Structures are given as structure tokens and as C-alpha cells.
Amino acid sequence: MATGRPREFDPDAALDAAMKVFWHKGYEGASLDDLTHAMGINRPSLYAAFGNKESLFRKALDRYAHGPGSYLHKALAKPTAREAAECLLYGGIDVLTCPESPGGCLVVQTALACGQAAESIRRELVTVRTTSLDLIQKRFEKARHEGDLAKGVDCAGLARYVATVMHGLSVQAASGADRKQLQQVAEWALRAWPVSGSQENERDR
Amino acid sequence: MATGRPREFDPDAALDAAMKVFWHKGYEGASLDDLTHAMGINRPSLYAAFGNKESLFRKALDRYAHGPGSYLHKALAKPTAREAAECLLYGGIDVLTCPESPGGCLVVQTALACGQAAESIRRELVTVRTTSLDLIQKRFEKARHEGDLAKGVDCAGLARYVATVMHGLSVQAASGADRKQLQQVAEWALRAWPVSGSQENERDR
DNA sequence: TAGGTATTGTACTCGTCAGTACAGAACTTT
DNA sequence: AAAGTTCTGTACTGACGAGTACAATACCTA
Numbered sequence: 261m262a263t264g265r266p267r268e269f270d271p272d273a274a275l276d277a278a279m280k281v282f283w284h285k286g287y288e289g290a291s292l293d294d295l296t297h298a299m300g301i302n303r304p305s306l307y308a309a310f311g312n313k314e315s316l317f318r319k320a321l322d323r324y325a326h327g328p329g330s331y332l333h334k335a336l337a338k339p340t341a342r343e344a345a346e347c348l349l350y351g352g353i354d355v356l357t358c359p360e361s362p363g364g365c366l367v368v369q370t371a372l373a374c375g376q377a378a379e380s381i382r383r384e385l386v387t388v389r390t391t392s393l394d395l396i397q398k399r400f401e402k403a404r405h406e407g408d409l410a411k412g413v414d415c416a417g418l419a420r421y422v423a424t425v426m427h428g429l430s431v432q433a434a435s436g437a438d439r440k441q442l443q444q445v446a447e448w449a450l451r452a453w454p455v456s457g458s459q460e461n462e463r464d465r
Numbered sequence: 466m467a468t469g470r471p472r473e474f475d476p477d478a479a480l481d482a483a484m485k486v487f488w489h490k491g492y493e494g495a496s497l498d499d500l501t502h503a504m505g506i507n508r509p510s511l512y513a514a515f516g517n518k519e520s521l522f523r524k525a526l527d528r529y530a531h532g533p534g535s536y537l538h539k540a541l542a543k544p545t546a547r548e549a550a551e552c553l554l555y556g557g558i559d560v561l562t563c564p565e566s567p568g569g570c571l572v573v574q575t576a577l578a579c580g581q582a583a584e585s586i587r588r589e590l591v592t593v594r595t596t597s598l599d600l601i602q603k604r605f606e607k608a609r610h611e612g613d614l615a616k617g618v619d620c621a622g623l624a625r626y627v628a629t630v631m632h633g634l635s636v637q638a639a640s641g642a643d644r645k646q647l648q649q650v651a652e653w654a655l656r657a658w659p660v661s662g663s664q665e666n667e668r669d670r
Numbered sequence: 671t672a673g674g675t676a677t678t679g680t681a682c683t684c685g686t687c688a689g690t691a692c693a694g695a696a697c698t699t700t
Numbered sequence: 701a702a703a704g705t706t707c708t709g710t711a712c713t714g715a716c717g718a719g720t721a722c723a724a725t726a727c728c729t730a
Contacts, residue, residue, distance in 0.1 A: 261702080262677095262697085262698080262706085263694065263697075263698050263705055264696080264697065264698075264704080264705035264706025264707065265696040265697050265705075265706045265707040265708075266696075266697060266698095266706080267706085267707065267708095268696095268707075268708075270474070280597065281548070283554055283578070284578060285579060285580050286493070286577070286578035286579050286580070288491070288493045288494055288579075288580070289579040289580030289581075290580065291580065291686080291687070291688085292687075292688060293686090293687090294580075296468070299722065301708090302708065302709060302710085303688090303689075303690085303709090304689095304690075304707080304708070304709080304710095305707070305709090307689070308706085308707075308708095309682095312689075313688065313689090314690075320692080321470060328627065343504060350513045362578075364577070364578065368577070368636055369577035369578040370578060370581070372496060372569070372573070372574035372577060372636065372639050373488070373489060373495070373498065373567075373569065373574040373575060373639070374490060374491050374493075374494040375490050375491070375492035375494030376494075376497065377492065377688095380648070383531035384622060386469055386639075386640045386641060389561065389640045390640060390641070416649075416655055417646075417649040417650065417652070419649045420637065420649065420650050421649075421653035421654060422635050423633075423637070424630060424634055424636070424650045425580070425629060425630060425633055425654075425689080426652075427632070427633040427636035427637065428612070428628070428629035428630055428631070428632040428633030428634075428636070429633035429680075430579065430601055430627065430635075430636075431573055431594070431629070431633070431635075432628070432629050433634070434577050434578070435591045435593075436591060436595070436599060439621075441625060443621065444619070444621075444622040444626075445625050445626045447622070447627045448622055448623060448626035448657050449626060449630075449654075450479055450656060450657075451630075451656070451657035452654060452655075452656035452657035453654050454656075455723070464715075467676085467727085467728080468674075468675055468676070468679070468727075468728050468729075469674080469675035469676025469726085469727065469728075470675075470676050470677040470678075470725065470727050470728095471676085471677075471726075471727060471728095472676085472677065472678095472728045473678075483714095496716080496717070496718085496719060497717075497719080498716090498717090506678090507678070507679060508676080508679090508718090508719075508720085509678070509679075509680095509721095510677070510678065511681090512719070512720080513678095514674085514677095515719080516720070517719075518719090532689095560691085576697070611719075621672075628703095
């Protein structure tokens with residue numbers, strides 16, 4: 261039951277706009293003027309609805325995870341580790357090169373190195389990356405358990421390898437590489453894929 | 466023959482200190498107070514010796530290329546493409562994880578996404594990355610010409626793949642990965658390496 | 671030893687930054 | 701219609717950003 265003057269903007273749309281500004285300019289590079297202008301609201305509305313800049317960023321990051329970043333969970337749900345890896349790379353590339361987006365990956369390029377004021381944001385993003393890595397590793401371990409990956413495969417290393425390529429692709433995208441070029445990189449990357457558990461059994465016979 | 470009051474600091478040492486501040490905090494995150502403090506000089510001395518912040522950064526970048534970044538040229542001088550790639554990855558990792566350094570790679574993490582004021586720095590770094598990529602590609606093409614890489618190998622793709630892994634390793638390092646973990650990633654990455662020209666000939670017989 | 675020159679340190683300018691006070695506006699409830 | 705509540709817009713605050721003016725200092729040359 262709402263009372264008082266109703267809000268004149270859509271918070272989701274505004275948050276979306278803020279997310280894109282952070283994505284494009286980084287945390288430190290995005291000024292409140294940039295943000296309010298893109299969001300189509302003025303400062304007090306922003307502060308009332310989202311708290312301060314840091315709090316706004318965290319909300320934008322959350323929205324990113326549920327929007328552009330959701331390919332991660334979709335990928336991990338694939339039936340095999342190999343498909344998961346393919347989906348991580350190619351799905352990631354789709355996000356990196358989506359023409360409606362600022363390009364690159366918010367989680368990678370927003371605050372890799374920063375001043376004191378953004379330090380807590382940097383750490384937050386490190387945590388996000390670490391958590392994602394962990395999820396990938398767990399997915400691969402499950403695959404190994406299921407015989408989908410060979411017994412001897414180093415899941416931690418493989419997961420970190422895939423994550424590394426994803427992050428590298430993000431830098432490539434930020435450097436102007438186009439979708440086709442990124443896909444070729446993904447193709448190369450997948451050539452390192454280990455023989456599967458079933459192939460291994462095949463060989464044993 | 467110098468006249469006037471002599472400079473009381475070593476410009477090279479000061480530039481080195483500035484480089485590390487930029488490396489650690491990024492271009493936008495490094496304030497002039499940070500810089501002058503680390504360099505052990507005061508503002509007018511900085512401006513007299515290095516120009517403005519942007520000019521100082523470009524000089525620091527140059528110093529980076531001739532110092533920590535020099536492994537690139539060393540790697541490309543290796544006799545085979547495979548050795549070059551190994552040296553790019555493992556040599557890069559040494560820089561990324563050098564305990565005396567801020568960690569990660571200056572060229573990757575300094576201004577991936579930034580505000581308007583740092584835009585020209587961002588573009589400069591894109592150019593640096595693109596140029597490096599080009600050098601790697603040229604090295605691989607030479608290898609293909611020499612039969613060191615098989616005739617059909619896509620040198621542009623392979624070069625971009627190696628560069629991508631390097632950039633990804635830089636993000637990993639900035640996220641806290643240690644040297645051993647990065648080396649394991651490099652190992653995985655090299656499993657995608659194509660069969661050599663000579664192996665190919667071997668097979669043909 | 672006197673004059674010229676370049677560096678140093680302090681203290682400043684001016685713009686931009688994040689964050690906020692306050693008055694007016696718009697809606698609900700009574 | 702009046703009171704209560706929440707949002708909007710303007711204009712502000714204080715801190716910090718890059719860049720600089722200027723006097724004092726230290727060296728070289730003459």
C-alpha cells in the first residue's frame with residue numbers, strides 16, 4: 261500500500277542504465293553525473309532508491325549476475341563438462357560482443373586496479389570471480405565422478421584454465437576483437453580439452 | 466654542461482616508483498599525491514621532470530616495456546614458435562607474480578574501462594596490446610614459413626589465443642592466483658598446441 | 671664574490687567529486 | 701478539502717582532484 265508521491269521512474273530500468281555506465285566506464289570512471297544522466301533521474305532520487313555509489317554498484321552487479329552474467333549457470337547445467345566449457349566460452353563471447361552492451365565483461369574490467377576508495381569494490385569483484393571459478397571446478401569434479409571426465413584429470417587446473425580463457429576473451433573484447441575472432445580463440449582453447457572418461461575406457465580395451 | 470640548481474632525485478628511480486603506483490592503482494586510481502609520495506618528490510619537480518599526469522604515465526609505460534615487459538621480445542627471439550609461446554606464458558607469469566611488483570600486468574589492468582579523462586590512455590593501451598598481438602602473429606607466421614609450424618596452421622588465431630591466455634593470466638594474478646596455479650594454467654593452454662611441421666611430415670611418410 | 675639559472679617547498683587556484691538540505695510537487699488517506 | 705507522506709529539482713557543502721605561482725635555495729660561470 262503505497263502512500264506519498266509515487267516514484268516517476270522504473271527502478272529496474274534505472275538500475276539497468278547504471279549497470280551499463282559502470283560496465284562502460286568502470287567504477288571509478290563512472291561519476292554520479294554520468295549515472296544520474298543515464299538513469300534519467302536526479303541525485304536525491306538515486307540516493308533515496310539505491311543508497312550511495314557503492315551500494316548502487318553492488319545492486320548493479322547483482323543485476324548483471326541475473327542478466328548478462330546468467331550464462332554461467334546455464335552453462336554449468338549442461339549435461340557434460342565439455343558442453344559446459346563450450347557454453348561458457350561461446351555464451352560468454354555472446355555477452356562480450358552483444359551490440360546493445362558496452363562490450364567486455366563488467367566483472368573483469370570494472371575495478372582490476374583502483375585507488376583506495378574503490379578497494380572494497382575490487383575485493384568484491386575478486387570474490388565474484390573466485391566464486392565462479394569454484395562453481396566451474398565443482399561442475400568438472402562432478403563430471404569426473406560421473407565418468408564424463410577421465411579419473412586423472414586435474415579439475416582445479418582445468419577450471420582455472422577455462423576461467424582464464426574467459427577473462428582473456430574479455431580483455432580481447434575490450435581491445436576491439438570481434439565475435440568471429442573471439443570464437444576462433446575459443447576453438448583453439450578447446451583443443452586442450454582432455455580425452456573423456458569413455459574415450460579413456462575405449463583405449464583400455 | 467648543467468647549470469642551475471641540480472636535481473636532487475634520480476629520475477629513473479622516480480619513474481620506476483611512478484610506474485609501480487600506476488601498476489597498482491591504475492591510471493585513474495593513482496592520484497598525484499600517491500605519485501609524488503611514492504616518488505619522493507614534490508609536485509613542481511614532477512611536473513618539471515615529466516610533464517603532466519598523462520605524460521608521466523606514458524613515460525612509465527615506456528619504462529615498463531623496457532623492464533618488466535621486455536620478456537615479450539625475449540620470447541619472440543626463441544628459435545621455435547613453441548618455445549616462444551612457452552616463454553610468453555611462463556615468462557609472463559614470472560612478471561605477474563614477481564614479489565617486488567604490484568602483481569598482474571600494467572598493460573591489462575591500468576585502464577580497461579575508464580572515464581572520459583583517461584580515454585586517451587585506454588586507447589594507448591589498446592594499441593600496445595594490439596601491437597604485441599601483431600608481433601606474436603608475425604613470429605608464428607615466420608615459424609610456419611620455416612616449417613616449424615605446419616602449413617595449415619591459423620597463425621592469427623593461434624597468436625590471439627596465446628595473447629588471450631596471457632591476458633587471462635593477468636586477471637587471474639590480480640584475483641590472487643599464485644605462481645604454481647598460473648603455471649598449471651599455462652600447461653593446460655599449451656596442450657592446444659598444433660602438431661609441428663616436422664611431425665606432420667613424419668605422419669605423411 | 672656577484673649574477674644567472676634551474677630545482678625545491680609551500681601554498682595556492684579552480685574544477686569536479688560524492689553526498690545532502692530544503693522547498694515545492696504529487697499522491698493517499700481521512 | 702485538509703493532513704500526512706514520499707518523491708522531485710535546485711542549489712548547496714566540504715573534500716579532493718590536477719595543475720601552478722612564487723619565493724627561497726643551491727649550483728655554475730664569470
